[in-house]
Amino acid sequence: xxxxxxxxxxxxxxxxxxxxxxxxxxxxxxxxxxxxxxxxxxxxxxxxxxxxxxxxxxxxxxxxxxxxxxxxxxxxxxxxxxxxxxxxxxxxxxxxxxxxxxxxxxxxxxxxxxxxxxxxxxxxxxxxxxxxxxxxxxxxxxxxxxxxxxxxxxxxxxxxxxxxxxxxxxxxxxxxxxxxxxxxxxxxxxxxxxxxxxxxxxxxxxxxxxxxxxxxxxxxxxxxxxxxxxxxxxxxxxxxxxxxxxxxxxxxxxxxxxxxxxxxxxxxxxxxxxxxxxxxxxxxxxxxxxxxx
Numbered sequence: 094x095x096x097x098x099x100x101x102x103x104x105x106x107x108x109x110x111x112x113x114x115x116x117x118x119x120x121x122x123x124x125x126x127x128x129x130x131x132x133x134x135x136x137x138x139x140x141x142x143x144x145x146x147x148x149x150x151x152x153x154x155x156x157x158x159x160x161x162x163x164x165x166x167x168x169x170x171x172x173x174x175x176x177x178x179x180x181x182x183x184x185x186x187x188x189x190x191x192x193x194x195x196x197x198x199x200x201x202x203x204x205x206x207x208x209x210x211x212x213x214x215x216x217x218x219x220x221x222x223x224x225x226x227x228x229x230x231x232x233x234x235x236x237x238x239x240x241x242x243x244x245x246x247x248x249x250x251x252x253x254x255x256x257x258x259x260x261x262x263x264x265x266x267x268x269x270x271x272x273x274x275x276x277x278x279x280x281x282x283x284x285x286x287x288x289x290x291x292x293x294x295x296x297x298x299x300x301x302x303x304x305x306x307x308x309x310x311x312x313x314x315x316x317x318x319x320x321x322x323x324x325x326x327x328x329x330x331x332x333x334x335x336x337x338x339x340x341x342x343x344x345x346x347x348x349x350x351x352x353x354x355x356x357x358x359x360x361x362x363x364x365x366x367x368x369x370x371x372x373x374x375x376x377x378x379x380x381x382x383x384x385x386x
Contacts, residue, residue: 094196094197094200094227094230094231094235095148095197095198095199095200096200096201096227096235096239096240096243097236097238097239097240097242097243097246098144098148098198099141099144099145099148099242099243099246100137100138100140100141100144101137101141101242101245101246102137102138102141102246103246103247103249103250103253103266104142104145104149104188104250104266104267104268105264105265105266105267106179106265106266106267107178108134108142108145109142109145109146109149109151109172109177109179109188109267110177110178110179111132111133111134111142112132112142112145112146112151112152113151113169113172113173113177114177115128115131115132116146116152116163116165117173120162120163120164121160121161121162121163122163123139123142123143123146123163124161124162144198146163146169147163147198148191148192148195148198148199148202149188149191149192149195150166150168150169150191150195151165151166151168151169151172151173151191152164152165152166152169153166167369168187168191168369171187171369171372171373171376172184172187172188175376179267182270182271182291182292182295183291183292183294183295183372184267185267185268185270185271186271186286186292186295186328187295187298187372188267188268189268189271189273189327189328190295190298190299190302190327193205193206193207193322193326193327194207194302194322194327201223201240201243201244201247202247204223204226205219205223205247206326206327207321207322207326207327208226208321209222209223209226211283212282212283212329213280213281213282213283214280214281215279215280215281216244216245216248216279216281219244219281220240220241220244223240223243223244224237224240227240248274248276248281249266250266250268250269251266251268251269251271251273251274252266252269252274252275252276252281253265253266253269254266254269254270271286271328272284272286272287273286273328273329283329284329285328285329285330285331285334286328286329286330288328288330288334288338289338290338290341291379292338293338293341293342293345293375294371294372294375294376294379296324296338296339296342297342297348297350297368297371297372297375298368298371298372299322299323299324299327299328300312300317300323300324300350300361300363301363301366301367301368301371302322302368303322303323304363305367305368306322310362310363310365311360311361311362311363312360312361312363313358313359313360313361314332314335314336314339314358314359314360314361315358315359317335317339317361318330318331318332318335324338339352339361340352345364346378347374347378348364348366348371348374349364350362350363350364
């Protein structure tokens, strides 16, 4: 399990672009002592970015002999080629999916979106619940300060945003555009993702990834609403919203899903395509039709 490895810095706009660019030139970039000078960030920020590129599953850390380096993933290749600036909601959603399903690296994110069921709470309340959960799961002692930093960082990651023309754009978070969370007068609200047919890329990726993980081609609607790593949990989506988007997927021109509705069990059958191949195709399809990717 991993806690507070982000150095208290949430992921900022354009950070991933910096990482992708520098690792492209040198895959051991983040293991060099002068990396912070080359990337134009402080030492702690560089350590934070090193954490985020693994937590978002863009890279995996590898070692060959005494040499450590980062190996880009298929998701990392997709984002590097299609949207390294994280301009689109779908791309932000892919990063969020990675964080909220990466239990070993971004544990607090996994807990918050898959385990914690409250939708209205204060920082103190959510911290207390996280602490209880960690105490039941961990054999080692996790410092209270580490958990508090995780909660503070998580909330900032989804609530720090504004206009791209803002002179303070360096503090914006790319995940703010998902609008999954709002803080008002010390109270935090989980919000339902407002997705439509333009977000089929993200919907399909989430469900196909789950199918790959569980080695299954069918998922019940109840599971999609209530189980870990699926739409109801990760994106706070209601059953009616999920059904609407699944219905859109059944009309897909090349990789349609099949939705069977019965009195006892509504079931989705996934198309035979990998999650990564699906988003590549869907990105191209949307680009050709000039949709908002």
